Amino acid sequence: MTLRMDNVGIVVADLDAAITFFAALGLELEGRATVDGAWAGQVTGLGHQQVEIATLRTPDGHGRLELSRFVEPDVVADHRRAPVNALGYLRxxxxxxxxxxxxxxxxxxxxxxxxxxxxxxxxxxxxxxxxxxxxxxxxxxxxxxxxxxxxx
Incomplete structure (x- = not known):
């Protein structure tokens, strides 16, 4: 049985600007870190990776966003301007x-x-x-x- 939804992940090119934007929306920065190493690449299937992440919490304390900026490997697809009826995660x-x-x-x-x-x-x-x-x-x-x- 699922216990909770832990977070929603969003890949961004400018981590600082995204943090500032979501802080203006009312989310609170919980922390920043760099994720790399063999274990991280095994989880994602990307192999070697280095990712800067920031976790932000909603004011009620229940919801979280994880913002990620990939240092390595390069981002391979861009869905940011897809219409709202595109397949995949929407919003x-x-x-x-x-x-x-x-x-x-x-x-x-x-x-x-x-x-x-x-x-x-x-x-x-x-x-x-x-x-x-x-x-x-x-x-x-x-x-x-x-x-x-x-x-x-």
């Missing part, structure tokens, strides 16, 4: 308390709305997809009318 969705304030805060980091507007789903959520640095696709959702987990 990470974050619940936010104030969507407009979040978008304003992220604007300084070059966030672009995927659509031309934020949409409202059945008076329950305000939603949008945005592309952050390096084209990372995120979903942002604000619950409306006290439908949060605390019941308020």
């Amino acid at each position: 990470v969705m974050f619940a936010v308390d104030d969507l407009d304030a979040t978008l304003a805060r992220l604007d300084a980091h070059g966030v672009e709305l995927v659509s031309t507007e934020v949409v409202t789903y059945e008076d329950v959520y305000r939603l949008c997809y945005v592309r952050g640095p390096e084209g990372i696709l995120l979903g942002l959702a604000q619950e409306l009318h006290g439908t949060g987990a605390d019941g308020s």
Whole structure:
């Protein structure tokens, strides 16, 4: 039986910029490290590798992102501008308390709305997809009318 989802991994070219972006979203940097050695290459199937990683935690303490910048080997594919209906991992969705304030805060980091507007789903959520640095696709959702987990 699965105990929990530990983290979602995102490969980036500029680790510092990605950390800054996700910190502006409200995630907290837990740590940075370099991962290399035979054991790491055995796990990933890449053989020799050297990867700089950073782990960030969501404000509730339950979710984590692991950002990775490959030093060796070179990145071989780029899916950052694939459309939202492309096969494979799509995006990470974050619940936010104030969507407009979040978008304003992220604007300084070059966030672009995927659509031309934020949409409202059945008076329950305000939603949008945005592309952050390096084209990372995120979903942002604000619950409306006290439908949060605390019941308020």
